[in-house]
Structures are given as C-alpha cells and as structure tokens.
Amino acid sequence: MKNYLQLARHEGNSTLFDVVEMTIISSRWGVPLHLHAEGLRGTGKTTIMRAARDIFPRITRIKGCLYNCDPQKPHCPAHRDLSPEEIALLETEEIPMPFLEISHSAKIGTIVGSIDLARITDRTNPTAAILPGIIPQAHRGIIFVDEINRLADTSPELTDVLLDVMGTKPGRVQIEETGLPVVEIPVQVSVWAASNPDEEPGPLQEIRRQLADRFDLVIDMKRTDDPDAIASILKQASHVRSHEKGNPLDIQARNIRARRELEGIAKKHAGLDLPDFLRNYIARMYIKYDIESFRAIEAIQHAALLNCALRQRDTVLVSDVIKVLPLALRHRVDMETLTRIMNSSPGHSSSPAGTVSRQPVREDETLAVTPDPEPLDAGEKHPADSRSFVDRMLNSLGLKKEQDEISSAANSQTESPAATEASGKNTDLKRISEINLNELIRTDKNLNP
Numbered sequence: 012m013k014n015y016l017q018l019a020r021h022e023g024n025s026t027l028f029d030v031v032e033m034t035i036i037s038s039r040w041g042v043p044l045h046l047h048a049e050g051l052r053g054t055g056k057t058t059i060m061r062a063a064r065d066i067f068p069r070i071t072r073i074k075g076c077l078y079n080c081d082p083q084k085p086h087c088p089a090h091r092d093l094s095p096e097e098i099a100l101l102e103t104e105e106i107p108m109p110f111l112e113i114s115h116s117a118k119i120g121t122i123v124g125s126i127d128l129a130r131i132t133d134r135t136n137p138t139a140a141i142l143p144g145i146i147p148q149a150h151r152g153i154i155f156v157d158e159i160n161r162l163a164d165t166s167p168e169l170t171d172v173l174l175d176v177m178g179t180k181p182g183r184v185q186i187e188e189t190g191l192p193v194v195e196i197p198v199q200v201s202v203w204a205a206s207n208p209d210e211e212p213g214p215l216q217e218i219r220r221q222l223a224d225r226f227d228l229v230i231d232m233k234r235t236d237d238p239d240a241i242a243s244i245l246k247q248a249s250h251v252r253s254h255e256k257g258n259p260l261d262i263q264a265r266n267i268r269a270r271r272e273l274e275g276i277a278k279k280h281a282g283l284d285l286p287d288f289l290r291n292y293i294a295r296m297y298i299k300y301d302i303e304s305f306r307a308i309e310a311i312q313h314a315a316l317l318n319c320a321l322r323q324r325d326t327v328l329v330s331d332v333i334k335v336l337p338l339a340l341r342h343r344v345d346m347e348t349l350t351r352i353m354n355s356s357p358g359h360s361s362s363p364a365g366t367v368s369r370q371p372v373r374e375d376e377t378l379a380v381t382p383d384p385e386p387l388d389a390g391e392k393h394p395a396d397s398r399s400f401v402d403r404m405l406n407s408l409g410l411k412k413e414q415d416e417i418s419s420a421a422n423s424q425t426e427s428p429a430a431t432e433a434s435g436k437n438t439d440l441k442r443i444s445e446i447n448l449n450e451l452i453r454t455d456k457n458l459n460p
C-alpha cells in the first residue's frame with residue numbers, strides 16, 4: 012500500500028487530504044471532527060483515509076489501559092476515580108493514535124464492549140469485568156466506516172451506537188451486559204466514513220438524515236479530468252519511486268517528520284479563535300437562511316480554525332470560512348440554498364481573479380462586487396504559509412518542481428474550493444450575493460494589510 016505522502020494530490024481529492032490533516036490537528040486539541048467522503052469508486056477516498064495512519068501522531072496513555080486513558084484526564088472505570096498522586100505512580104506508554112475500522116458484520120458487543128471472558132473464567136481470581144469494544148478502544152483516535160450508507164440501511168443497531176458516539180463532543184458509549192451494571196464511558200473519537208451515493212442504497216442523507224447531520228464535513232470526491240495534472244502526477248509518482256529505491260529508510264523518516272510537523276502545528280495554534288466579525292457572519296447566515304442544524308454552524312466555526320491552523324496562519328480569514336462552508340452545508344441544506352449562501356461569499360466567483368462580476372440581481376438582493384481576491388487569499392499569496400507540510404517536504408526532497416506543476420495545473424480549482432464544490436452540482440456561482448460582505452472584506456484587509 013502506498014504511503015500517505017506518496018499519494019498524488021489533485022483538485023479532485025486535495026480537500027480530503029486537507030480535512031484528514033485537520034482532523035489530526037483537531038484530535039490533538041481534544042475535539043473530534045467527523046468527516047464523510049462521498050464519491051465514485053476509484054476516487055481514492057478509502058485509500059487516503061487508511062493511509063493517513065502513516066502520519067498519525069502518538070498518544071500517551073496509562074500503560075496497558077485498553078481505553079487509552081490520558082494520564083492527565085483518566086476516564087475509564089479502572090482509573091477515573093484514582094487521585095493524581097495514584098495516577099502518577101502508574102507507568103505510561105506511547106502508542107500510535109488509534110485507527111480502528113467498523114465492519115458491517117461486526118456484533119454490537121465487538122463494537123461497544125462485552126463481558127471479559129478471560130477474567131470471569133480466571134481460576135484464581137474470577138472477576139466480572141467489561142472488555143472494551145472497538146469504539147472505546149479508539150478513544151483519542153479515529154473510527155473508520157466504509158460504505159456508511161449501507162451500514163445505515165442494514166444495521167440500525169450499529170447506527171444508533173454511532174449516533175451516540177457522534178451526538179456530543181466528546182461522545183459516549185454504553186456497555187450493557189446481563190448481570191453487570193451498565194457502564195457509560197465518554198469517547199473522544201473522530202468518525203471517518205466513505206460512501207458512493209450513486210450505489211445502493213443511495214446517499215446517506217436519504218437513508219438516515221440524522222446520521223448524515225452528525226458528520227461535520229462532507230467531502231465530494233472527484234477524479235481529475237485535467238490531462239496536464241494527470242501527467243504531472245505520473246511524473247511525480249515515477250520520481251518518488253526512483254528516489255525511494257536509493258533510500259529505503261526515507262519513507263519512514265518523512266512520516267516521522269510529517270507527524271512532528273502536525274504535532275507542532277496543533278501545539279502552536281491551539282489558542283486560535285474566530286474574530287467576532289466572522290462569528291457574526293456565521294450567525295447571520297444561520298438565521299437568514301434558516302439553517303436547520305446548529306451542528307452545521309459549529310462545524311463551520313471549528314473547521315475554519317483548523318483550516319487556518321493547517322495553513323499556519325495566526326489569524327482566521329474570511330477565506331477559511333469560505334473554504335469550509337460548502338463542506339459543512341452540502342449535506343444539510345438544499346442545493347439552491349447552498350448556492351445562495353456561496354454567492355454571498357466574497358472572492359469565490361469562478362471569474363478570473365481580480366475581475367468584477369456583475370450579473371442581474373433580484374431587487375431584494377444587495378449588489379456585491381466580487382472583491383479583489385488578495386485579502387481573501389492572503390495565505391495563498393504567500394506560498395510558504397499556505398503550503399501543506401507535505402508540499403514543504405516534497406520541496407525539501409527536491410520534488411518541488413513537480414509539485415508546483417501539479418499545483419499550478421489545478422490552481423484555478425484549488426484556490427476556489429467553494430467554486431469546485433458547487434460547480435460540481437451545476438450551480439451558478441456567478442450570481443450576485445445576497446449578503447453584502449464588503450464589510451467583512453475590509454476587515455480582513457485591516458487584519459492583513
């Protein structure tokens with residue numbers, strides 16, 4: 012299996028790479044981020060998510076604790092009542108951030124937990140105890156569910172468990188065994204899911220709307236249809252392969268560097284917050300468009316912070332919000348509403364940068380001029396800031412040129428994620444906005460002169 016850092020990025024899949032890395036940062040902040048990648052077979056969604064393990068940071072747990080108790084915040088039945096002094100006497104260990112998959116055929120006991128047969132049949136000291144299932148064992152890590160739409164259709168019991176796990180942050184899981192008291196355990200787990208909405212039984216939001224809404228972000232995966240981008244990817248793949256032939260330890264070294272870089276980003280940007288004007292914008296949008304799900308706007312706020320952190324900026328910009336808007340809304344509002352919201356977003360017209368887009372508007376709509384994109388894309392204007400750590404690593408390996416070619420081939424798309432998302436649904440992004448956001452843009456200019 013290809014290493015995460017070897018996987019080719021293009022405009023059809025780059026958002027998933029970003030969101031995967033955002034989840035890792037979020038996980039270091041102690042906040043789960045649930046993501047759902049939708050797309051046809053062959054778009055690489057499961058490959059990218061499974062390969063992400065290569066760059067997962069390590070977590071420190073109380074030695075041998077299957078619930079991955081954080082020594083600072085023990086939560087499992089065996090450790091939660093111990094005093095800090097008692098915890099300090101216990102040994103700790105470092106393990107990779109967990110990544111566990113839920114198979115559709117798994118029994119509920121395997122998923123949540125069951126009675127520990129080894130301990131109850133222990134001849135010297137039989138004890139009735141719970142063996143934690145996959146979900147509690149994934150605490151502080153990731154649960155992966157492939158074909159989530161099919162699971163929602165055929166396994167209502169597992170779906171209910173996921174609803175509990177994803178219902179709050181942290182979520183919770185209940186372990187019930189006859190003859191034992193019910194054990195309820197908090198779980199801080201990000202759920203990653205994949206599905207093909209074009210295959211039976213159809214899109215998740217049509218199967219189980221409630222579960223669909225639990226996903227903070229939905230990523231629409233696409234193949235690239237730009238031959239130049241494909242050629243660059245091929246060239247890069249060939250270059251990476253020949254490079255690694257001579258350096259067998261290289262992959263591992265790069266993984267460790269990527270992991271450390273993500274840990275560093277998470278630490279450095281842990282205190283990020285949204286400026287008030289952006290929070291107000293999100294609040295106004297929530298009311299104006301009568302968005303049903305409060306989770307949606309919480310997701311927008313949190314994901315905007317993560318997008319900003321990933322780009323190693325200290326100030327959250329309008330562009331951070333714009334980038335995540337369609338990801339948080341596409342599964343929660345109808346396409347027409349999403350289009351209207353995106354049209355209200357500055358700087359993301361599909362027209363060439365710097366041009367002004369004036370189109371007929373309804374009378375009740377405020378005329379907003381497509382702004383000069385500079386303040387919006389301030390991060391993108393400084394490649395050193397905006398590059399993902401993977402780009403920087405390719406750079407250090409002398410692969411920069413190829414990567415740049417890919418970037419520039421995909422440029423018009425990747426710098427307009429909103430346009431990419433919405434244009435996929437044949438929506439018209441050139442319509443003029445309803446909310447006049449010039450005020451926001453001016454504020455961004457002030458923040459980033």
Ligand SMILES: [Zn+2]
Pocket residue numbers: 073076077078079080085086087088089090091
């Ligand atoms: Zn524990």
